[in-house]
Amino acid sequence: MAKKKGIGHNSGAVESKRLKSIIERIERLEEEKKSFADDIKQVYAEAKGAGFDAPTIRRIIRLRKMEPEKIREQEELLDLYMGALGMLTGTPLANAALEREEQK
Amino acid sequence: MAKKKGIGHNSGAVESKRLKSIIERIERLEEEKKSFADDIKQVYAEAKGAGFDAPTIRRIIRLRKMEPEKIREQEELLDLYMGALGMLTGTPLANAALEREEQK
Amino acid sequence: MAKKKGIGHNSGAVESKRLKSIIERIERLEEEKKSFADDIKQVYAEAKGAGFDAPTIRRIIRLRKMEPEKIREQEELLDLYMGALGMLTGTPLANAALEREEQK
Amino acid sequence: MAKKKGIGHNSGAVESKRLKSIIERIERLEEEKKSFADDIKQVYAEAKGAGFDAPTIRRIIRLRKMEPEKIREQEELLDLYMGALGMLTGTPLANAALEREEQK
DNA sequence: ACTGAAGGCTGCCCGC
DNA sequence: GCGGGCAGCCTTCAGT
Numbered sequence: 001m002a003k004k005k006g007i008g009h010n011s012g013a014v015e016s017k018r019l020k021s022i023i024e025r026i027e028r029l030e031e032e033k034k035s036f037a038d039d040i041k042q043v044y045a046e047a048k049g050a051g052f053d054a055p056t057i058r059r060i061i062r063l064r065k066m067e068p069e070k071i072r073e074q075e076e077l078l079d080l081y082m083g084a085l086g087m088l089t090g091t092p093l094a095n096a097a098l099e100r101e102e103q104k
Numbered sequence: 105m106a107k108k109k110g111i112g113h114n115s116g117a118v119e120s121k122r123l124k125s126i127i128e129r130i131e132r133l134e135e136e137k138k139s140f141a142d143d144i145k146q147v148y149a150e151a152k153g154a155g156f157d158a159p160t161i162r163r164i165i166r167l168r169k170m171e172p173e174k175i176r177e178q179e180e181l182l183d184l185y186m187g188a189l190g191m192l193t194g195t196p197l198a199n200a201a202l203e204r205e206e207q208k
Numbered sequence: 209m210a211k212k213k214g215i216g217h218n219s220g221a222v223e224s225k226r227l228k229s230i231i232e233r234i235e236r237l238e239e240e241k242k243s244f245a246d247d248i249k250q251v252y253a254e255a256k257g258a259g260f261d262a263p264t265i266r267r268i269i270r271l272r273k274m275e276p277e278k279i280r281e282q283e284e285l286l287d288l289y290m291g292a293l294g295m296l297t298g299t300p301l302a303n304a305a306l307e308r309e310e311q312k
Numbered sequence: 313m314a315k316k317k318g319i320g321h322n323s324g325a326v327e328s329k330r331l332k333s334i335i336e337r338i339e340r341l342e343e344e345k346k347s348f349a350d351d352i353k354q355v356y357a358e359a360k361g362a363g364f365d366a367p368t369i370r371r372i373i374r375l376r377k378m379e380p381e382k383i384r385e386q387e388e389l390l391d392l393y394m395g396a397l398g399m400l401t402g403t404p405l406a407n408a409a410l411e412r413e414e415q416k
Numbered sequence: 417a418c419t420g421a422a423g424g425c426t427g428c429c430c431g432c
Numbered sequence: 433g434c435g436g437g438c439a440g441c442c443t444t445c446a447g448t
Contacts, residue, residue, distance in 0.1 A: 005157040006288055016292035019161075022151045023293065026144055026165060033140035037440085040133045047126045053109040055438095056389045057123075060397070061130060077368045080214055084224035085231065085372070110392055120396040127397065160285045162442085164293070181264045184318055188328035189268070189335070213365040223362075227369075230359045234352055234373060241348035245424095248341045255334045261317040265331075266425085269338060349423085353445085370422085 007015040044054050063071060082088050111119040148158050167175060186192045215223040252262050271279060290296050319327040356366050375383060394400045 005155060005160075005285060007292060012292065018154060019151075019156060019289060019292050022147055022154075022156065023161060023165060023168075025147050026161070027168070029140050029144045029147065030165070033137055033144065036133050036137035036140065040130055040137065041439095043126060043129050043133065047123075050122060050126075051109060052123060052126065052393075053389050056109075056386065056393055057127060057130070059386075059390060060393055060399075061127060061134070064127075064131070064399075074368065074371075077213060077365050078371060081227060081364075081368055081372055084215060084220065084227050087372075087376075109389055111396060116396065123393060123396050156289075157285050160282065160289055163286060164289055164295075168295075178264065181261050181317060182267060185260075185264055185268055185331060188319060188324065188331050191268075191272075213363060213368075226362060227359075227364060230355055230362075230364065231369060231373060231376075233355050234369070235376070237348050237352045237355065238373070241345055241352065244341050244345035244348065248338055248345065251334055251338050251341065255331075258330060258334075259317060260331060260334065263426085264317075265335060265338070269335060269342075272335075272339070367421090 007019075044057070047057055048054055079088070111123075148161070151161055152158055183192070215227075252265070255265055256262055287296070319331075356369070359369055360366055391400070
């Protein structure tokens with residue numbers, strides 16, 4: 001049977017209460033969530049005011065969430081593909097990669 | 105002068121502390137935010153389990169955030185354009201709109 | 209066996225060509241895609257210039273992509289839930305819905 | 313004066329044609345756009361079949377779209393901030409950065 | 417079938 | 433005040 005998505009008759013009042021509760025809980029939680037989102041935004045604003053670069057901060061936070069092993073793998077794959085494409089010349093990243101290869 | 109985004113020499117330690125503080129605060133706040141996001145997801149799951157349709161719930165929450173006047177305007181524009189396109193036939197929304205027009 | 213994602217030794221040149229081809233093809237296709245995206249944006253700009261409301265146009269396009277039956281279902285669910293929440297009063301949508309209910 | 317978004321009386325037919333044209337043009341363009349999106353997806357599938365890592369390919373394409381100078385700046389800032397946070401130890405990226413610093 | 421990522425769209429914010 | 437760029441939300445798709 002297909003999932004009922006309507007509200008069965010005779011149980012209207014009950015279901016209605018349930019729905020109301022669900023919606024109000026979500027709204028409450030979204031408010032809280034938004035509050036933290038606003039706080040975060042504020043910290044970024046402060047960072048910017050102090051002369052820091054927001055995109056870089058975001059990137060660091062992303063990196064800190066990842067396992068070091070994962071990061072390493074990704075960088076290696078990137079270097080490998082970049083090398084295959086002849087894109088490893090002149091950039092710091094490139095040079096570092098070239099050096100690494102030489103050591104192997 | 106271009107905005108400094110680097111970290112001035114001789115103030116390394118100070119700036120470093122500041123940066124560290126900023127990043128840790130953001131991480132803390134993001135954790136909190138995620139916690140609420142997870143809660144929200146859970147409520148949607150509960151709603152689904154109870155037979156409610158999540159997309160419709162989302163839509164209702166969106167509508168409740170909007171001013172009634174805004175909603176009305178949007179529905180009217182939609183009806184107007186639909187009418188101009190000859191798309192107002194057979195649907196409940198359409199019929200209701202046609203009736204409204206007649207009364208004017 | 210784990211998926212190899214590196215490039216096997218001794219086949220470097222071949223794989224390299226293959227990778228290069230893949231990337232260039234994607235880039236070419238993305239250019240084309242972007243070109244159409246830009247065109248679309250331009251038409252919306254023109255629409256706006258002619259006094260039309262872009263969000264409503266988007267909504268109509270979305271609706272035209274959907275099967276009428278799907279649309280009807282969604283509207284019904286919305287009405288049903290709104291009714292359960294006591295939100296069906298005073299809005300055109302609401303009134304139309306109420307009328308529909310009465311006819312059943 | 314507020315922007316008219318409705319359709320002026322007495323010009324209904326004309327405006328209607330215009331709206332219809334706009335919508336149909338957008339729909340046509342979106343079809344084309346989707347067609348290229350599908351092609352792109354297919355190339356990624358082929359790449360995967362050949363053993364390449366899609367996320368890395370995406371990353372390379374992103375990098376190739378950016379100006380080299382921009383990339384360099386970003387990497388430098390990242391290294392700088394990472395250094396300030398004491399996160400530059402053990403990773404290839406880190407080591408390369410440390411070496412660079414020493415040379416200055 | 418569901419969960420997690422990628423892309424597209426929308427609303428916001430900054431800079432012009 | 434407007435347009436462009438950026439972040440969040442939502443939807444779709446691949447993976448399990």
